[in-house]
Every structure is written in C-alpha cells, then in structure tokens.
Amino acid sequence: MKKGNERGLVFSFTFMAFLLGTTEYIIVGLLSEIAASLQITLAVAGSLVSGFAIAYALGTPVLMTLVSRLPKKQTILAAIALIVVFNLFSAVSGTYGLMLFTRVATAVLCGLAISLSLSAVSEVVTPAKQGKSVSYILGGFGIANVLGVPIGTFVGQHFEWQAAFILTAVMGVAAFVLNLMVIPSNLTNTKASLKEQLRLLADRRIILAFLIPVFGTGAVFSIYTYIRPLMDQVMNISAASVSWVLLAYGLATIFSTWLGGLVASGNALGRLRIVFLVQAAIYVLFFFAAPIPVLGLVFLILSACVSNILNVTAQLYLIELAVEHSPGSRDFAASLNPVAANTGIAGGSALGGVVVGTSGLAALSWTAAGIALAAFAVTAISYRLKQRSVHRKAQAAAA
Incomplete structure (x- = not known):
C-alpha cells in the first residue's frame, strides 16, 4: 500500500x-x-x-x-x-x-x-x-x-x-x-472454518497471550473505576481540581498508547515484562504517596503513563500467533485483544468493588499491584515460550 x-x-x-x-x-x-x-x-x-x-x-x-x-x-x-x-x-x-x-x-x-x-x-x-x-x-x-x-x-x-x-x-x-x-x-x-478459528482457543500460547491484556487492563481498572472517590477521600483533591486531574490523566493515557507503539518494535514481550514490574511498583508507591496531594498526583499520572503500553504488543502478538498456527484465523485473533481488555475492565472493576467494600479505598493500590504482577507472570511465560519457538525454528533451518 x-x-x-x-x-x-x-x-x-x-x-x-x-x-x-x-x-x-x-x-x-x-x-x-x-x-x-x-x-x-x-x-x-x-x-x-x-x-x-x-x-x-x-x-x-x-x-x-x-x-x-x-x-x-x-x-x-x-x-x-x-x-x-x-x-x-x-x-x-x-x-x-x-x-x-x-x-x-x-x-x-x-x-x-x-x-x-x-x-x-x-x-x-x-x-x-x-x-x-x-x-x-x-x-x-x-x-x-x-x-x-x-x-x-x-x-x-x-x-x-x-x-x-x-x-x-x-x-x-x-x-x-x-x-x-x-x-x-x-x-x-477469512478462509478458515469456524472450527479452525475456535481451535485457536485451545492453544496455550494463545490463552497466555489473551491473559496479558486481561490482567494488564484489570490492574488499571481495579483502581481507575474508583478514581473519583480516591481523589475525594484519600488524596484530598478539591472538587474544583477534579476535572483538571481527569484531563491530565486522559492525556497521559494517550502518551502511554504512543509509548506502546515504541515498545511493540523489536523485543516487545521482553520489554513488556519490565513495564508490568514498573507498573506494580508505581501502584505500591501510590499507596504511600496518595495522602499527600502533590505526590499522589505524581504517581497517579505515572500510572496513567504506563496504563496502555501493553495494548499494541498484545494486539500484534495475538495476530502473529494466529498467522503462525492458522493464517485464516487472523480476523478472529484480531478480536481477542479488545475482548480481553473488556474482560479485564469488568473483572478489575468488580474486584475493586469487593476490595473497597471489605478493606477500603486505600487498599486498591495493593490490588492493582497484585494484578500487574499477574500480568508480568503470564508475559514472562509467553516470552519464554516464544524464545523456545524461535530457537526450535533456528535449529530446524540449520539442519
């Protein structure tokens, strides 16, 4: 083109x-x-x-x-x-x-x-x-x-x-x-049959790739869903400043998506592991910084800056796996990342609601950090499986 x-x-x-x-x-x-x-x-x-x-x-x-x-x-x-x-x-x-x-x-x-x-x-x-x-x-x-x-x-x-x-x-x-x-x-x-497309869901690498945005997005929305009461009750942000904070958060998520395009080039899964570790650390630090408005805002915006980095890598990786295993299932694979993200939104929001009801708003930071570490775990496993696949292909080509 x-x-x-x-x-x-x-x-x-x-x-x-x-x-x-x-x-x-x-x-x-x-x-x-x-x-x-x-x-x-x-x-x-x-x-x-x-x-x-x-x-x-x-x-x-x-x-x-x-x-x-x-x-x-x-x-x-x-x-x-x-x-x-x-x-x-x-x-x-x-x-x-x-x-x-x-x-x-x-x-x-x-x-x-x-x-x-x-x-x-x-x-x-x-x-x-x-x-x-x-x-x-x-x-x-x-x-x-x-x-x-x-x-x-x-x-x-x-x-x-x-x-x-x-x-x-x-x-x-x-x-x-x-x-x-x-x-x-x-x-x-798509030329693949319905059975062939659905067979993708039985592949463990596809399942792990699907779980990356589930956990990654779930971590973000476990805390973002309750950002307004967090600002009111934990961060002590004035009502007049809320709209400006939300605007800054939104701009930071756009920047995060742009960063995601950079991460997606080259060793994308390897880089994404580090992103999730950084994300978990930011949420932990947010727990301690939140009661101090200025520091709390810094870590809140930092969390937004890493919130969408995963999207591009997850999208392209799912399509890459589909093309490798069933080229005719490219379109079906393209739908899995948005589906996984919405699953993460629903799951993260629901889990956040449980945490708020049992442990209070401040505990959301630890919840988000824990889910981010789960995202790190599935990404690390996916990375290892991809490296093994690349190694096997190299050996087969050399034979």
Missing part, C-alpha cells in the same frame, strides 16, 4: 476508534440524567456500562466468526452504519429494557468494527510501521476520553442526554464517509 494511502487508512481508523470510544464511554458522564429520565436507580443505570463491556467481550468473537467470510470493507461499513442506527435508537429509548438492548447491540458492533480495522492494518501496513499504526488507532480511544466524553457530557447536560447520542450518530456518519473513501476493496477475508 502506498505511503499516503497508509496514512489515510490509519487516520480513518483512528477517527473511527474515537467514535467507538465516545460511544462506549459517553454514558458514564450522563448516568444521573439517564437514571432520572428512565426512572431507575443509579445502580441499575450502572448496568448499562457493565452490560456494554460484557456484551463486547462475549459477543465480539462470536460475531467475528459469523461474518468472517464476508468482504471486510463492506462489513466494517455495515458495522459503522448500524452503530449510527443504534445510537439513534438509544436517543429515543424511553425504557430501561430498550436502552439496555441498544447498548448491548452497539457493543458487539463496536467490537466487530475495531477488530476488523486492526486486522486490516496488520494486512496492508508494512510490518515496520504496524506498531506505530496500531498505537495511533488505539489512541483514538484515549482521545475519546479526553475530548469526546467531556463534549458529549456537556451536550447531554445542556440539551438533554438524548442529544449526546444524536451527536455520536452524526460522528458515525462522518466516520462512515471517511472509511468508504479510504478502505481498500481488496482486503482478504
């Missing part, structure tokens, strides 16, 4: 990731308004968030296998178009049941769209540029946190919450047109 076309494709997919991230996260800033409008409790409204993550995790790989033989460009465009439709349905939802249905459907479509786009990048972008390209695309989710969610929240609070979903639908139309113009029509679709 020509250099200019590669840039256009990456930009288009990055904008799409911004749309998908805004679609997923926007509801967090509008929970109170939605709960009041639908006449449900905040706890029930919260299930619209967890339901999205669970549907994403469970539904994406299933849908990927069902559409695996369809043309990739048309499938991506169809997913974006349906996301627009379901965002509009969300805007007119008058009951909790309808709202939950639209969120679940949207979640699976978001998973399909981002998985196919990442698979397309691994197919058409030159290998030397894949790490940076994936980091830019995944950075779209970080930009959604920094820009999309605050803008959507502002719109929803000043023009009723339904207006925020109409805004995401308009963004979806723009993403559809952009992708229509730049996605090449000659992308390959």
Whole structure:
C-alpha cells in the first residue's frame, strides 16, 4: 500500500476508534440524567456500562466468526452504519429494557468494527510501521476520553442526554464517509472454518497471550473505576481540581498508547515484562504517596503513563500467533485483544468493588499491584515460550 494511502487508512481508523470510544464511554458522564429520565436507580443505570463491556467481550468473537467470510470493507461499513442506527435508537429509548438492548447491540458492533480495522492494518501496513499504526488507532480511544466524553457530557447536560447520542450518530456518519473513501476493496477475508478459528482457543500460547491484556487492563481498572472517590477521600483533591486531574490523566493515557507503539518494535514481550514490574511498583508507591496531594498526583499520572503500553504488543502478538498456527484465523485473533481488555475492565472493576467494600479505598493500590504482577507472570511465560519457538525454528533451518 502506498505511503499516503497508509496514512489515510490509519487516520480513518483512528477517527473511527474515537467514535467507538465516545460511544462506549459517553454514558458514564450522563448516568444521573439517564437514571432520572428512565426512572431507575443509579445502580441499575450502572448496568448499562457493565452490560456494554460484557456484551463486547462475549459477543465480539462470536460475531467475528459469523461474518468472517464476508468482504471486510463492506462489513466494517455495515458495522459503522448500524452503530449510527443504534445510537439513534438509544436517543429515543424511553425504557430501561430498550436502552439496555441498544447498548448491548452497539457493543458487539463496536467490537466487530475495531477488530476488523486492526486486522486490516496488520494486512496492508508494512510490518515496520504496524506498531506505530496500531498505537495511533488505539489512541483514538484515549482521545475519546479526553475530548469526546467531556463534549458529549456537556451536550447531554445542556440539551438533554438524548442529544449526546444524536451527536455520536452524526460522528458515525462522518466516520462512515471517511472509511468508504479510504478502505481498500481488496482486503482478504477469512478462509478458515469456524472450527479452525475456535481451535485457536485451545492453544496455550494463545490463552497466555489473551491473559496479558486481561490482567494488564484489570490492574488499571481495579483502581481507575474508583478514581473519583480516591481523589475525594484519600488524596484530598478539591472538587474544583477534579476535572483538571481527569484531563491530565486522559492525556497521559494517550502518551502511554504512543509509548506502546515504541515498545511493540523489536523485543516487545521482553520489554513488556519490565513495564508490568514498573507498573506494580508505581501502584505500591501510590499507596504511600496518595495522602499527600502533590505526590499522589505524581504517581497517579505515572500510572496513567504506563496504563496502555501493553495494548499494541498484545494486539500484534495475538495476530502473529494466529498467522503462525492458522493464517485464516487472523480476523478472529484480531478480536481477542479488545475482548480481553473488556474482560479485564469488568473483572478489575468488580474486584475493586469487593476490595473497597471489605478493606477500603486505600487498599486498591495493593490490588492493582497484585494484578500487574499477574500480568508480568503470564508475559514472562509467553516470552519464554516464544524464545523456545524461535530457537526450535533456528535449529530446524540449520539442519
């Protein structure tokens, strides 16, 4: 693919990731308004968030296998178009049941769209540029946190919450047109059978690779989910400063995704082991620094700077393993990292809730550190298995 076309494709997919991230996260800033409008409790409204993550995790790989033989460009465009439709349905939802249905459907479509786009990048972008390209695309989710969610929240609070979903639908139309113009029509679709694709899940290296983002993302969200009460009750951050801290945190996660592109080049798994050890150390130090506002902020932002480094390496490693064991399962493998990340979000948030209920907010630092060490362990094992595989191939080539 020509250099200019590669840039256009990456930009288009990055904008799409911004749309998908805004679609997923926007509801967090509008929970109170939605709960009041639908006449449900905040706890029930919260299930619209967890339901999205669970549907994403469970539904994406299933849908990927069902559409695996369809043309990739048309499938991506169809997913974006349906996301627009379901965002509009969300805007007119008058009951909790309808709202939950639209969120679940949207979640699976978001998973399909981002998985196919990442698979397309691994197919058409030159290998030397894949790490940076994936980091830019995944950075779209970080930009959604920094820009999309605050803008959507502002719109929803000043023009009723339904207006925020109409805004995401308009963004979806723009993403559809952009992708229509730049996605090449000659992308390959999966040739593997459903049985062959699912067989990947029986490979221990695939399972270990899947667990890397589960634990890595779980560590982040075990503490990030409760960042607001942490700032209020442990770090003693003033209410007026909360928005600025969240903005700084969001910017740091974008920087983290960029760092992930650098880590993904060369000895990626070896470097990622060190990242998880550093992450665990930061969380431990945060426990001691949190009561001192300035020091607590330093370690909170440092934790954000390492939070997304794993994503690019995990994504490319899963695709690499799929190509090695079953080349026709590339698309299915591309869906596993987003699925694993959402599994980590759900699991980390749930475990964090248990810890808060039993040991208090301050104990979250130790929880996050422990999960980060689990991520280190599975990454170290994956690294050792990869080295053995490389050694065996070298011996076979020399024989």
